[in-house]
Amino acid sequence: MDTPSRGRIHWEKTEETCFCFDFRRRQEEGKCTKQKQKQTDLFGRTQVHTRMHFTFNFHFLPIISSCVIFLLFFPAISDAQFEDFRRLNQSFRPGEESKKIRLIRTHLMKINKPAVKTIQSPDGDILDCVMAHHQPAFDHPVLKGTKPLDPPERPYGYHQAGMESENYQLWSLSGESCPEGTIPIRRTTEQDILRANSIKRFGRKIVKPVRRDSSSGGHEHAVGYVSGDQYYGAKASINVWDPKVKDRFEFSLSQMWVISGSFGDDLNTIEAGWQVSPELYGDNYPRFFTYWTTDAYQATGCYNLLCSGFVQTNNRIAIGAAISPTSSYNGGQFDISLLIWKDPKHGNWWLEFGSGVLVGYWPASLFTHLRDHASMVQFGGEVVNSQASGSHTSTEMGSGHFSGEGFGKASYFRNMQVVDWDNSLIPLSNLKVLADNPNCYDIRGGINNVWGNYIYYGGPGKNPRCT
Template identity: 55%
Template sequence: MASCCFIISYKRPRPIIAIFVPFLLLLFFAVVVVASSSSNGTAAVLHSGEELLRFERVRAQLARSPDGDVIDCVPSHLQPAFEHPRLRGQKPEVSSGGGGHGCRCRSSGAEAPSARPTETTRRRRRRRRSHVHGGGGGEHREDDDDEHGLQQAWWAAGGACPEGTIPVRRTTEADLLRASSAAAGGRFGMKPRGVGVVGGAARRDSTSSGHEHAVGYMSGGQFYGAKASLNVWPAKVASPAEFSLSQIWLISGSFGNDLNTIEAGWQVSPQLYGDNNPRFFTYWTNDAYQETGCYNLHCSGFVQTNSRIAMGAAISPISSFAGRQFDITLLIWKDPKQGHWWLQLGSGALVGYWPSFLFSHLGARADMAQFGGEVAINFEARQLAC
């Protein structure tokens, strides 16, 4: 496993601390970018709703994925985000940024770029060599980037939703039963309370709670975006209550009750999804994982605009030891006019955005960017299995 990072900021960069994550086999490349912002956020009001009935009247089944998922096409203005009082009656917005792919944003002072991040040299196609990890000879491959930068298993059974709709992974009764267990804390689509993030230094957590991180980070400036390429692996978890993930974080506020985060990457979480497939996910919170925020589209938060990417759907193909390697490239950036935080995949496909009003501190900017891995370990279950 290898890792590589560099940071762009108008303050003198501090060294990145790279920590190997043996259980994730994590490979990532990261850039922090700077742009402009003027939004002041407020806390979100969540609506739990009836997960099983939420889309009963408006959904049209698109496909049944080979992994068992059912993907529904739902009118974009009826997705969970628009249950929020600030969004009711509205429709998804369009990014105000200009064209461009990838990431270039650097400011030498107070002035910041006024459009969507672009590459120094615009390239539609990037050729990439991926080497095997481990012994047994050598193999590499060269790929052409596509717009989305990832493939999902359900694409084998369907293409994309019609214009004006988005693909939504259907919540099942089994999903809700798993969430009602003691291990999940009865918080469907949310992280356990108090999981937190690593603050102050990039290190392995010293607590015994079973929740651990290994990250590289950048702090001490004002950040308006982050980009990462994450190698996708079938991470092994020993019990349904455990998870393993690779992601990027944008963070603001103290590491107390007012912590704001935006997160995106891939995760293996049997508790949430019912299997061990690596899945594309997003997360957010504005109160340190207490009462606000959720994974994917499980609450009124993230607004999806993409008609092909299904939040929480399995990624396929994925990397294998001594075999071919596959990664996903993510860019999160703050729209300088609207103030929203946009999520972009690959060479330019916009997935959607987190409205700026969801946040207090992140409504203006991020104070820290992190890149790395996170696991939840159920020590009690492991002891019972022995």
């Protein structure tokens, strides 16, 4: 067969044994026809979609009825999605299977709000345009009955170079947009939740220590940070890549952390950047994301808008949507600017993405320590090293290349600043850098007249020095 070219579709038919289970756990061997559809996506990567067609002996009507229910739930599924259902089938007794599906659908009704308009993204996402006052944030007990606030003044020293094009998210290439008074929310599906360890943990980070003096919980970092003062925000530009993530339960991200509290149960963080997370999103696109917690990732906070908390005010940016374009090795570089700062009037923490585009805010009432100020700010990368193959993962951080390769090859943060007590943007003082495992991912910092404070960071993971 010819090598697939971009946009062409190829079909292959194979026959193999498959099984269905009725509610009494009987099984019958049958034949299934699997049709594979291969198509090259916008990034030039081949994606495979599989359709399953089942044929059974008509003497086993109870078994067939169970299979029909399965096909109604999943009329066309990919190999990965079929594996999700297979794991669910094996892990739970039949009565528990239907109970879990009911719980999933109840949770989806909670986070997928009624839409006044729906937009299909070229990458397969569905964006729902939801009335701003109906967004998940206002399900939070301390926010019920409130409405989105008006934007505050930017910090002093803020220079806007002019509005950039907002076509740096794939869904905007559809030519559609959400009406004024609404916000775009990426629709969550049953398959999204099935990929998670549990409904309770869906959309949340793995509970882990957050100390930066050693690798912990399989999470490895390469970060620049400042501490020892009172911080009221941070700003930087980050170049965007599409690093390879080896295992579906690993991720690679680049972000800013605004931190307060101890590195124990009372840790408060506000986070924003880009990430590749097959478990959370079901693909390998780099996506704009946010996160927050007020108890060290235990029971509060979540990614994006997957729980109540962050209040979105913008109808043109979708949190959790894919970013396009991305940087290329020894080629063009594409970066995004992020600004997080505390509104001196109301105390809320606002987020700007791009140049002059306000996304929304984290209400001060969500937090304990961050109601006042931050005690640390971090910039850099993080990966999960699950060691699924028995050795260090080959999941890449940033560009997948070490910091020493420099511009056009390594990942960077540039024009790194913090916001002081007077709501002024100022350069970093006493920037420190730290890599948990420098043989796998490293970092180096610097300063010049063009980029101000900057860092290069990243790496390939597994290599002769990282095993």
